[in-house]
Amino acid sequence: MPEFLTLLPPDEARALLLSHLAGPLADSAALDSFLALGRVLASDVAAPHPLPEFPRSTVDGYAVRAADTFGAGESLPAYLTLIGEIPMGAPAALTLDSAQCALIHTGGMLPAGSDAVVMVEYTQQIGRGDLHGRPGEIEIMRAVAVGENVISIGEDVRAGQVVLPHGTLLREAEIGGLMALGLTEVRVARKPRVGLISSGDEVVEPNQLAGPGQVRDINSYTLAALVTRAGGEAIRYGIVKDDFSALQAMARKALSECDAVVITAGSSASTRDMTADVIRTLGEPGVLAHGINTRPGKPTILGAAEGKAVIGLPGNPVSALVNGFLFVLPVVEKLLGVLPRPRATVMARLTVNLASQAGREDWWPVKLLTNYRSPITNYQLPITNYDADPIFGKSNLIFTLAAADGLLRIPPDATGLSAGETVEVVLI
Amino acid sequence: MPEFLTLLPPDEARALLLSHLAGPLADSAALDSFLALGRVLASDVAAPHPLPEFPRSTVDGYAVRAADTFGAGESLPAYLTLIGEIPMGAPAALTLDSAQCALIHTGGMLPAGSDAVVMVEYTQQIGRGDLHGRPGEIEIMRAVAVGENVISIGEDVRAGQVVLPHGTLLREAEIGGLMALGLTEVRVARKPRVGLISSGDEVVEPNQLAGPGQVRDINSYTLAALVTRAGGEAIRYGIVKDDFSALQAMARKALSECDAVVITAGSSASTRDMTADVIRTLGEPGVLAHGINTRPGKPTILGAAEGKAVIGLPGNPVSALVNGFLFVLPVVEKLLGVLPRPRATVMARLTVNLASQAGREDWWPVKLLTNYRSPITNYQLPITNYDADPIFGKSNLIFTLAAADGLLRIPPDATGLSAGETVEVVLI
Numbered sequence: 027m028p029e030f031l032t033l034l035p036p037d038e039a040r041a042l043l044l045s046h047l048a049g050p051l052a053d054s055a056a057l058d059s060f061l062a063l064g065r066v067l068a069s070d071v072a073a074p075h076p077l078p079e080f081p082r083s084t085v086d087g088y089a090v091r092a093a094d095t096f097g098a099g100e101s102l103p104a105y106l107t108l109i110g111e112i113p114m115g116a117p118a119a120l121t122l123d124s125a126q127c128a129l130i131h132t133g134g135m136l137p138a139g140s141d142a143v144v145m146v147e148y149t150q151q152i153g154r155g156d157l158h159g160r161p162g163e164i165e166i167m168r169a170v171a172v173g174e175n176v177i178s179i180g181e182d183v184r185a186g187q188v189v190l191p192h193g194t195l196l197r198e199a200e201i202g203g204l205m206a207l208g209l210t211e212v213r214v215a216r217k218p219r220v221g222l223i224s225s226g227d228e229v230v231e232p233n234q235l236a237g238p239g240q241v242r243d244i245n246s247y248t249l250a251a252l253v254t255r256a257g258g259e260a261i262r263y264g265i266v267k268d269d270f271s272a273l274q275a276m277a278r279k280a281l282s283e284c285d286a287v288v289i290t291a292g293s294s295a296s297t298r299d300m301t302a303d304v305i306r307t308l309g310e311p312g313v314l315a316h317g318i319n320t321r322p323g324k325p326t327i328l329g330a331a332e333g334k335a336v337i338g339l340p341g342n343p344v345s346a347l348v349n350g351f352l353f354v355l356p357v358v359e360k361l362l363g364v365l366p367r368p369r370a371t372v373m374a375r376l377t378v379n380l381a382s383q384a385g386r387e388d389w390w391p392v393k394l395l396t397n398y399r400s401p402i403t404n405y406q407l408p409i410t411n412y413d414a415d416p417i418f419g420k421s422n423l424i425f426t427l428a429a430a431d432g433l434l435r436i437p438p439d440a441t442g443l444s445a446g447e448t449v450e451v452v453l454i
Numbered sequence: 455m456p457e458f459l460t461l462l463p464p465d466e467a468r469a470l471l472l473s474h475l476a477g478p479l480a481d482s483a484a485l486d487s488f489l490a491l492g493r494v495l496a497s498d499v500a501a502p503h504p505l506p507e508f509p510r511s512t513v514d515g516y517a518v519r520a521a522d523t524f525g526a527g528e529s530l531p532a533y534l535t536l537i538g539e540i541p542m543g544a545p546a547a548l549t550l551d552s553a554q555c556a557l558i559h560t561g562g563m564l565p566a567g568s569d570a571v572v573m574v575e576y577t578q579q580i581g582r583g584d585l586h587g588r589p590g591e592i593e594i595m596r597a598v599a600v601g602e603n604v605i606s607i608g609e610d611v612r613a614g615q616v617v618l619p620h621g622t623l624l625r626e627a628e629i630g631g632l633m634a635l636g637l638t639e640v641r642v643a644r645k646p647r648v649g650l651i652s653s654g655d656e657v658v659e660p661n662q663l664a665g666p667g668q669v670r671d672i673n674s675y676t677l678a679a680l681v682t683r684a685g686g687e688a689i690r691y692g693i694v695k696d697d698f699s700a701l702q703a704m705a706r707k708a709l710s711e712c713d714a715v716v717i718t719a720g721s722s723a724s725t726r727d728m729t730a731d732v733i734r735t736l737g738e739p740g741v742l743a744h745g746i747n748t749r750p751g752k753p754t755i756l757g758a759a760e761g762k763a764v765i766g767l768p769g770n771p772v773s774a775l776v777n778g779f780l781f782v783l784p785v786v787e788k789l790l791g792v793l794p795r796p797r798a799t800v801m802a803r804l805t806v807n808l809a810s811q812a813g814r815e816d817w818w819p820v821k822l823l824t825n826y827r828s829p830i831t832n833y834q835l836p837i838t839n840y841d842a843d844p845i846f847g848k849s850n851l852i853f854t855l856a857a858a859d860g861l862l863r864i865p866p867d868a869t870g871l872s873a874g875e876t877v878e879v880v881l882i
Contacts, residue, residue: 059660059675060675060678063679063682063683064683077851077853078669079664079666080666080667112667113655113667114654114655114656114667114696114720115654115655115656115657115658115667115668116655116656116665116666116667116668117666117667131720132769133654133656133669133720133769134656134667135666135667182847182851182853183851183853189853189856190856194856197679197856197882198676198677198679198680198683198775198778198855198882199676199775199852199853199855199856199858199882200856201675201676201679202672202673202675202676202679202771202775202852202855202856203672203852203853203856204660205660205670205671205672205675205676206660206669206670206672206771206851206852206853207670208660208661208662208663208664208670209660210660210661226542226543226561227541227542227543227544228542228543228544228561228562229543230543232487232632232633232634232636232637232638233636233638234636235636236507236636237544238507238508238544238545238563239508239540239541239542239543239544239545239562239563240543240544241506241561241634242633242634242635242636243633244630244631244633244634245630247487247488247629247630247633248626248627248629248630248633249626250488251491251625251626251629251630252626254491255491255492255625255626268542292542292559292561341560341561343630343634347626347627347630350626367859368800368822368840368859368860368881369800370798370799370800370881371798371799371800372796372797372798372799373801394796412796419610423505423610423611423634424627424630424631424634425505425610425611425617425627425631425634427626427627427630428617428618428622428625428627428628428630428631430627431795431796432796453796453798454625454626454627
């Protein structure tokens with residue numbers, strides 16, 4: 027048992043690993059903005075023109091010269107001559123003179139000569155004004171200041187302003203912002219390629235019959251899904267037998283073709299040591315941390331070779347996936363150069379006491395229980411009315427994670443958590 | 455201004471809308487499990503065989519007959535004859551007799567005749583036992599009970615047990631669970647087709663030059679991204695002029711081809727009324743709610759025709775997207791039949807006072823500020839150490855949402871929130 031002589035705290039181990047990565051990938055690709063949902067901006071996006079490009083009304087009402095409304099009120103209205111209606115989507119074919127107004131709709135372009143808009147609620151049409159020729163008269167019952175109910179040119183976005191910095195994850199709103207500026211193509215970070223190798227004499231492909239003593243490969247599929255969801259490209263290198271040379275050859279191939287490599291070991295201690303030995307031969311600095319003070323995941327190996335992360339995860343599928351969240355996900359995010367974002371969490375009340383070992387960080391799969399299982403409460407707040415119910419399982423079967431809504435962390439400085447405590451659950 | 459005579463509370467309006475939908479789509483598709491990340495199970499998944507399929511060791515150690523270890527301790531060890539090593543991935547070619555043991559690795563298959571495993575930490579090899587022929591002797595310094603350090607057949611999953619119910623969203627762990635059972639193909643719900651129509655004389659396509667008075671279409675792209683992320687298929691029907699017949703024709707076409715239709719109106723009140731009028735002609739029951747007591751989103755129209763949702767959203771891009779989260783997302787989820795899940799939220803301290811109108815539900819875009827902008831703190835807990843800073847913007851420009859990490863809700867029964875209050879922010 028030469029391993030685990032020193033167990034690094036997980037945060038320290040992660041920082042050490044990330045410090046050995048060259049940084050965000052240098053290459054990027056041009057992509058149709060509409061297809062860029064979930065991608066990461068590779069360069070700053072600046073506004074090619076101001077928004078709005080013309081003075082717009084923010085209300086339905088009448089475009090006026092503000093000076094014409096000064097002093098107007100309900101008891102002493104101002105009377106303006108209606109000279110026309112501003113069409114939507116086109117400049118007005120009219121110019122406002124003193125004591126004149128024009129009907130305008132929300133989003134309409136202010137006509138020349140006007141500098142404010144009076145909301146329709148504070149106006150009244152007198153007699154039967156005919157917009158096409160004979161002018162009507164509009165009673166104005168509230169004064170407006172210059173610029174009132176108007177967005178001026180560039181008030182939202184100035185020309186040249188950086189509206190989306192590089193590293194921005196493109197969500198719905200960012201896609202919309204790009205469209206508003208006519209930026210139908212965008213440069214995004216290349217998806218980091220993560221090579222995945224499963225090892226173990228007992229492991230067979232999922233489409234194979236698992237004979238006595240054999241189990242199907244889970245880890246390279248769960249980790250591929252994790253990499254995909256994180257914005258990377260997962261490349262499976264299949265299953266390698268517990269043989270140093272075979273594992274070394276496959277790891278070298280994966281390292282030459284990918285930006286990071288993850289090896290999930292077989293179940294036994296000897297195969298975990300073999301993973302560390304292989305990582306030592308791949309390049310400098312090799313193994314950075316062998317043994318992390320976390321549960322599950324103690325046997326996790328963090329390494330780097332030639333500026334690329336090489337991670338060895340335990341064969342236990344729960345351990346492999348939880349440690350994938352802890353160590354593989356940050357690697358993908360660093361390679362993408364994505365700006366940090368808040369983790370999705372919920373607060374919940376712990377249902378039972380949970381013991382932990384001082385100095386060790388525990389991650390418990392938990393089910394969140396409450397009345398949220400009615401569709402409507404999905405949208406009602408407070409939505410924190412959860413109980414966090416740890417899922418206990420002797421074998422750390424993958425189905426304990428499939429049943430979990432999230433992972434509950436017991437920090438290293440705690441020796442446990444008490445039933446009834448409010449805890450934070452990271453959604454998975 | 456005939457609209458907004460009665461404003462429905464949003465939760466009530468949503469429940470009303472969902473009650474008029476026929477329910478989850480009946481059709482499903484077979485899909486490679488590896489490609490099913492983010493899809494929803496259309497039928498229950500039962501285990502075709504037990505897990506594990508053979509008794510497995512959970513530790514590295516020695517397979518024994520438990521009875522041979524009874525009474526063993528450090529001061530009085532038991533001595534067992536080592537008769538071999540269990541290979542990984544194959545059944546042992548040996549049968550354990552009384553007073554015998556076999557070296558076994560984590561995940562190894564217990565040999566016939568054995569019923570427990572002693573951890574290697576509590577054993578010691580005596581002399582130079584040679585596994586290939588001459589037996590060695592193993593000192594056992596701790597007793598084990600029958601079944602100790604063993605997972606028996608079906609202990610994790612019984613044959614026939616429903617391991618994933620229909621409606622399950624397939625995440626990493628579920629994909630792994632399917633692989634563990636050899637289920638490389640899975641039936642998933644068809645992606646609900648949502649037809650998106652933008653209307654407004656002033657609206658042009660993002661790849662067009664926006665002339666004076668014109669703005670580019672944002673809403674059908676943000677909503678398409680929202681539908682995509684929710685697991686649906688977005689179908690854009692382009693931009694329709696403010697013309698009743700044209701809008702009606704396009705809405706009819708979309709309704710015949712899709713499972714739900716969303717129309718974003720032009721900016722002015724008249725075009726919003728036109729949307730309601732069109733929805734009334736599409737089928738029964740037509741308009742269900744015209745005006746929701748929420749901000750943004752007061753002019754939202756919820757309708758149904760022939761069991762399909764038809765939603766009219768305001769043209770304002772922030773309003774359209776926020777109301778997309780509130781009303782379009784639940785429609786997609788109901789059509790998918792996905793089981794409710796906790797919303798991703800964080801708790802944060804409000805930085806300023808926010809006023810609200812009693813009875814109205816407000817949704818504020820907020821930026822989450824704190825030291826989380828260092829990559830490591832992304833993974834450190836407590837990760838709730840946020841300030842929620844509302845983003846104020848006169849014009850509700852889409853970039854106010856692009857700058858936001860989430861939406862802060864002020865519930866209808868509040869007349870505002872105070873600076874320093876702990877609030878819940880729904881991540882977007």
